[in-house]
Amino acid sequence: MTNKNSPLAVAVFDIDGVIRDVGGSYRRALADTVENFTDGSYRPTPHDIDRLKSEGLWNNDWEASQEFIYRFFESKGHSRNELKLNYDNIVAFFQSRYRGADPDNWSGYICHEPLLVELKYWDNLTDSGISWGFFSGATRASASYVLEQRLGLRSPTLVAMEDAPGKPDPTGLFKTIESLGLKANELASPIFYAGDTVADMHTVNKAKSLFPQQTWIAVGVLPPHTQENVGTREAYIQTLIDAGASTVLSNIQELSPEKIQSLLESKV
Structure with missing residues (x-):
C-alpha cells in the first residue's frame, strides 16, 4: 500500500454480499x-x-x-x-x-458466484493513498478462493473465520488494521468498514465504543437479492441505517476515493 504510515483513510471490506454475490451459493x-x-x-x-x-x-x-x-x-x-x-x-x-x-x-x-467488483477498483484505492484489507466471516479457504483465484488479488490482507471471533465482535476488524501495519487506537486516519448485514454495522458500533477517539464509518452495501424490487430495497436500506450505517450503497465500487472524501467532509 502507498503511504502506509499516514493513509488518507483505511477501508476494510466484508466479502459475502459485498465482493461476491452469495444468493445462489x-x-x-x-x-x-x-x-x-x-x-x-x-x-x-x-x-x-x-x-x-x-x-x-x-x-x-x-x-x-x-x-x-x-x-x-x-x-x-x-x-x-x-x-x-x-x-x-x-x-x-x-x-x-x-x-x-x-x-x-x-x-x-x-x-459460480458472480463477482461484484472489478480488479481495477483496488488499484484506484491504492493510487489514492487509501489502505485496504478484508475482514470476513467466511473461511480462509473460501475467502482466498474468491479474492485470489477469482478476482486476481495478490496476497491481500485478510482476516477470516479462523483468525478472529465472529462479528459483531470487532477483534477481526482490529486485526485487519494491524495487518496493514497500523494501530486502530493510534491511527489518525479514519477507518471505514463496508458490509451488507446488521452484524457488520454492529461491528463498527462496538469498535467505536472501544476506541471512541477514532473516526469509524460504517458503510452499508445492498446485496443483489435485496435489489429485486423497490420495497425490499428500501426496507433493507432502512435496516442497515438503523443498525448504524452512515451511507448505503448499491455496489461497493461506489465507495470510490471521491465518495470516501465526501463522507469524511460530512463528518466534519
Missing part, C-alpha cells in the same frame, strides 16, 4: 441444509434469511442453519435439548453443497 446452501435437517418440511426463503440476520447474531451461515432448524422444531412443540442436533453434521452437509463433495476439488455453488 451460501444462501442456497443454507436453505438446502435447513431443508435436509427438517426432512423436507421447511426451506427458508430469502426474506426468512434476511429477517434472521437482521437480529445481528447470525453472521455465520452454519450457525444460522442450525438456528433455523432449532426454530422450526420449536414451532412444532419440541425443545432444543431433546433435538440433540449435531453441529458437525450440519457443517459437513452445508459444505457438501457449498464447496462440493470433494473437499480438494471444489465443484459446488462457490464455483
Whole structure:
C-alpha cells in the first residue's frame, strides 16, 4: 500500500454480499441444509434469511442453519435439548453443497458466484493513498478462493473465520488494521468498514465504543437479492441505517476515493 504510515483513510471490506454475490451459493446452501435437517418440511426463503440476520447474531451461515432448524422444531412443540442436533453434521452437509463433495476439488455453488467488483477498483484505492484489507466471516479457504483465484488479488490482507471471533465482535476488524501495519487506537486516519448485514454495522458500533477517539464509518452495501424490487430495497436500506450505517450503497465500487472524501467532509 502507498503511504502506509499516514493513509488518507483505511477501508476494510466484508466479502459475502459485498465482493461476491452469495444468493445462489451460501444462501442456497443454507436453505438446502435447513431443508435436509427438517426432512423436507421447511426451506427458508430469502426474506426468512434476511429477517434472521437482521437480529445481528447470525453472521455465520452454519450457525444460522442450525438456528433455523432449532426454530422450526420449536414451532412444532419440541425443545432444543431433546433435538440433540449435531453441529458437525450440519457443517459437513452445508459444505457438501457449498464447496462440493470433494473437499480438494471444489465443484459446488462457490464455483459460480458472480463477482461484484472489478480488479481495477483496488488499484484506484491504492493510487489514492487509501489502505485496504478484508475482514470476513467466511473461511480462509473460501475467502482466498474468491479474492485470489477469482478476482486476481495478490496476497491481500485478510482476516477470516479462523483468525478472529465472529462479528459483531470487532477483534477481526482490529486485526485487519494491524495487518496493514497500523494501530486502530493510534491511527489518525479514519477507518471505514463496508458490509451488507446488521452484524457488520454492529461491528463498527462496538469498535467505536472501544476506541471512541477514532473516526469509524460504517458503510452499508445492498446485496443483489435485496435489489429485486423497490420495497425490499428500501426496507433493507432502512435496516442497515438503523443498525448504524452512515451511507448505503448499491455496489461497493461506489465507495470510490471521491465518495470516501465526501463522507469524511460530512463528518466534519
